[in-house]
Amino acid sequence: MQKKVNWKDPKWKTGMRISLDYKNMMADSIGKGYGITLNELEKMAAKAKRADKALKKDWRERRVGFFDLPYQGENVSNIKSFANKVKTDCEAFVVLGIGGSALGPIALQTALNPPHYNLLTKKERNGCPRLFVADNIDPAGFEGILRVVDPEKTMFNVISKSGGTAETMSQFIIVRDMLKKRLGKNYKDHMVATTDPEKGILRKIATDEGLETFPIPANVGGRFSVFSSVGLLPAAVVGIDIEELLAGAAYMNELCMTGDLFQNPAYLNATLQFLADKKGKPMSVMMPYADSLKDIADWYRQLWAESLGKKVSLDGKIVHTGPTPIKALGATDQHSQLQLYIEGPFDKVVTLIGVKDFGAEAKIPKAYKEIGELGYLGGHTLKELIQAEMLASEMALTHNHRMNCTITLPEVNAFTVGQLLQMMMIQTAFAGGLYNIDPFDQPGVEHGKQYAYGMMGRKGFEGKKKEVDEYIKKAGSLKGYAV
Amino acid sequence: MQKKVNWKDPKWKTGMRISLDYKNMMADSIGKGYGITLNELEKMAAKAKRADKALKKDWRERRVGFFDLPYQGENVSNIKSFANKVKTDCEAFVVLGIGGSALGPIALQTALNPPHYNLLTKKERNGCPRLFVADNIDPAGFEGILRVVDPEKTMFNVISKSGGTAETMSQFIIVRDMLKKRLGKNYKDHMVATTDPEKGILRKIATDEGLETFPIPANVGGRFSVFSSVGLLPAAVVGIDIEELLAGAAYMNELCMTGDLFQNPAYLNATLQFLADKKGKPMSVMMPYADSLKDIADWYRQLWAESLGKKVSLDGKIVHTGPTPIKALGATDQHSQLQLYIEGPFDKVVTLIGVKDFGAEAKIPKAYKEIGELGYLGGHTLKELIQAEMLASEMALTHNHRMNCTITLPEVNAFTVGQLLQMMMIQTAFAGGLYNIDPFDQPGVEHGKQYAYGMMGRKGFEGKKKEVDEYIKKAGSLKGYAV
Known part of the structure; x- marks a missing residue:
């Protein structure tokens, strides 16, 4: 140890x-x-x-923010005191996040907590809850997480800077509905949102519904966010010394x-x-x-x-x-x-x-x-x-x-x-x-997302749906290339 | 399901x-x-x-044996009856293996059992034991597995075709010693060896000490062994239908x-x-x-x-x-x-x-x-x-x-x-x-192994130890390339 x-x-x-x-x-x-x-x-x-x-x-x-994350001061104390509350109230902490919102929390957990952490007794976990990271939308995989946690003793941490991430927000909608059915309006005591400090849909939802929130600075992108609330909140909840990490x-x-x-x-x-x-x-x-x-x-x-x-x-x-x-x-x-x-x-x-x-x-x-x-x-x-x-x-x-x-x-x-x-x-x-490239953008993935929006019937993406239909039609004419 | x-x-x-x-x-x-x-x-x-x-x-x-593995007949019944005994007696099944001896069992378990299997209740696991695969020699990682299993209710499955695999056999020696200290000569009821049907050190040890064994056919190499006892025994123990798999x-x-x-x-x-x-x-x-x-x-x-x-x-x-x-x-x-x-x-x-x-x-x-x-x-x-x-x-x-x-x-x-x-x-x-290459050999890894033997003081590898010493000396002269 x-x-x-x-x-x-x-x-x-x-x-x-x-x-x-x-x-x-x-x-x-x-x-x-x-x-x-x-x-x-x-x-x-x-x-x-x-x-x-x-x-x-x-x-x-201030176009690039990750350099400043080691010096967050107040946000660190806020995270620590919220994490302490979670430790007292909860047996499990579930991150709903994908990409940078999942990889950072997972990396910190594996690095700094004992192996097979979730199988240890609560005492061996120093009183900290179990950690799960729902980083995919495999229906069997997601239901598998919900099967092993007791919602009434679980805190769900939805992480999305924009609030538009289809995978994470689908999980959020499912969990929110489940919690509401079981706990009524107390559902919000079991959810915490990590998102943009001002903009975006998740910020708006959190404000409207009164969810606790933690900020991702506007100038910090997903893959550079491990030392923002994205990584720090889950880390603090499982007992990692986040001040030492930032030091x-x-x-x-x-x-x-x-x-x-x-x-x-x-x-x-x-x-x-x-x-x-x-x-x-x-x-x-x-x-x-x-x-x-x-x-x-x-x-x-x-x-x-x-x-x-x-x-x-x-x-x-x-x-x-x-x-x-x-x-x-x-x-x-x-x-x-x-x-x-x-x-x-x-x-x-x-x-x-x-x-x-x-x-x-x-x-x-x-x-x-x-x-x-x-x-x-x-x-x-x-x-x-x-x-x-x-x-x-x-x-x-x-x-x-x-x-x-x-x-x-x-x-x-x-x-x-x-x-x-x-x-x-x-x-x-x-x-x-x-x-000679911009390391902070990811224009290539936008394209694929739009096809998915089209297929899921999102308004404004009818043209993309048409492209999908055409693709499937063309695929039919190439069906000889299959075995 | x-x-x-x-x-x-x-x-x-x-x-x-x-x-x-x-x-x-x-x-x-x-x-x-x-x-x-x-x-x-x-x-x-x-x-x-x-x-x-x-x-x-x-x-x-019969130079290449993996094609024949779907038709094993008797070995399948042997595996099934041994697996049933393990299910009755054990809470955990621990594979000691690396490379093909670990990747096959892991792949089958993840594919065919529910997510977070080890966190499920025994009833949810259909009465089957938990599964752990010790596929590395990280000391903290290995001790981490031993911490979460009760040796008296655990079956350890050592897998090595030759018995010369340094990583696996080190684990075997550690576990055998621990079991002997706790259970005396009953230690052997908690170990099963998967190895060559005739040759090699592990076969000899198993025979001498009376361990239960399962065969890896001589013409089946590690990375083609998933449908031999290597993959089938762990799979059967965790309730996978191995006959359907072979079909x-x-x-x-x-x-x-x-x-x-x-x-x-x-x-x-x-x-x-x-x-x-x-x-x-x-x-x-x-x-x-x-x-x-x-x-x-x-x-x-x-x-x-x-x-x-x-x-x-x-x-x-x-x-x-x-x-x-x-x-x-x-x-x-x-x-x-x-x-x-x-x-x-x-x-x-x-x-x-x-x-x-x-x-x-x-x-x-x-x-x-x-x-x-x-x-x-x-x-x-x-x-x-x-x-x-x-x-x-x-x-x-x-x-x-x-x-x-x-x-x-x-x-x-x-x-x-x-x-x-x-x-x-x-x-x-x-x-x-x-x-135009032989897909069944791996001559390149032998070289590195020999350096490790030299460092660990294995007889016959003194020349390799000398090479290591020379390398370290040369590294000293290049120490400017460090920051």
Whole structure:
């Protein structure tokens, strides 16, 4: 279990600093013709400076808000006192949210609470409720959540900045109706809305019906919202120290103040990933060697893909850009993906994430000493084994001239996780500048949404419905392509 | 919930046949220059015929065993009677396994049992035990499983064909020691080994110590083992109808008997994926629109990556081959990955998996009729919404000239899941022939393992330990590449 420490102690903070080792991205380590040269990296300095200036300007002028989230003051106290009320009243806390509204809460929960949290006793959960995140609209899946919670002892947290998210608002309508039928007008004591502070349908509904609310600042988009009320409220409810989390994010802000490419971990990692992509490695694998970090890889997958996957017009030419983030898990995926990473095409870069102190060792007792294939294991620990395997994978990748780098967390706690997530967000925002794209929009998904609106009979989308009908008609003429 | 049906009824079987719609892989649908032409596909016939012949020969001559798994007879009855004993005696069943030994059991459980299964009451679980799969060696993660089970009411299923898998055998040693301390020599009533029928260390240990065992046929490799005891024993324990599962696999065998490329769903899909890769789409996304199928995508990820990711010598030249499988989940990942899939580079092909009947609807009550952004939802169901969104994604991909195809399951039951998994295995084995590689080995991972053996002090790997020391020394000289 996590040791209690004082994240306000500067010495402890320095000891808890996360680090990036990128030697195996470089030709010096993995071989000429395979890696990046120091010269290539240095040549990026001018471009990096421009990207740095533009990003800091966006921050100063409040177009980009995630940098400011570590310093929320009053909202943090509001969240903490609401979370305490939930802890007293509720056995379960259910997030209704999709995309950034789900991935942030899930990543924090997996990282900072014990495994199989929902199976623990309330005492083992330090008196905190169970957590469920309804991040899909599979009817069996959604009904499956409602089956295992008692609505009268549950708080439902609907998260949508605009209030127009079809998936989340459908869930909201279902839950609201169910609660009203069981609890009458007390239904509103079981719902809390996280949404835009002023605009949008959900804000209006919450005001009209008297639901408790928490704000998502207007200049913070879904995938950059983990340190807004979106991530903080669920985290506080399940007992995560959200102040320590924000302190970690603030610390990363400090480390990333410099415009010097070689001193700034987020800028440096963005630049390395950018160069790798330009060198024919469009896939970026994130492979933590710790169960607790696996959903951070999933969170990052949205951040990197949705921010950088764009169609842009550059010098009058249409360009389709964006590396593909891939999540993996060590040591598990050594028995699934490593064969491909080591022997397959030179088309990916692997980021390993290591943990020094797991807060557990899992000692392997001495046994089968006479059997060569097993005897060597006794006396070691699972911690030693997973760390040896991580180094072994790093070596195998390097030996096979595969670009890889390593991020190390001294331990997995709210302070280091705060750093890691903030670093990824800064890295992504900065990478937008390197790719010459806007990392904060997502125009491509709008199109598909409109077809769905048309099919569901939403007013104003009759034209889209017509397109659907035409598509189905054309599909009929191509039905030979099926088996 | 799943309807009770008779999978022996030929009419029902035909109605439950899964289908592949590949029109959007074709230039006829997504546009000239973007898709595959009928001519290109037809030209593959000769190559396909050779691959078919080679594969069927491997089957006949018993080098490849997974085709025969649907017809196990006696082993199935043994598994069923052992599973019944476990159901009576145990509250939990814990798989100790990694790679194929974990992915198969997990995929079956997620597909065929209700969500949040471990949180249901024993009655809701039809009297079956909880299921845990220890598929990693994270010390906190492993101790986390041991914390939530009562060893005296738990059966531990150690799965390793050779018995030499370091991760699994370490877990085995830990659990065996713990059980011995608590139960003395009765420890063996709480362990069952799934391993090679004759060879290997685990077979020897099981024989010496009198553990119950189940066989993995010698000609069945880990990633093709889901229908051997590896997948069947855990499945039977949690109440899955393993005979229906095998009937589905057998049905797919029948459908794939033909060597005619255009009639054989597995061959056809392999060929389409192969051509897509050759056309500069090295990434293959599997995106089911059903929570229940998400771990099948993860299982497939091992199958496709480890089978096809290979370094081979062709005409005296070293070639690195292998597409990269990527798992996604609809509708969830529309809010994460779809932006990249639609606007990013033309470097991937997306396989959507749809379900016609979820066994649930999740009705959305009428509400907020006066609000345009929400009013249209009421009266529909979550099932309609997820299906509309899936078609919308298909259309958006197609409109943007992105190769995609759709697999449809009439419903998710043991018979359709049996078909789907068997189709994927045949497809993969056949693809090995198209790529001119051996889909059944994994030479690349051996290298990394040996470094780990060296670090853990295994005899015979002192040379590898020396390599590790040298690597660390060299790393010291490159420590400037860190921040």
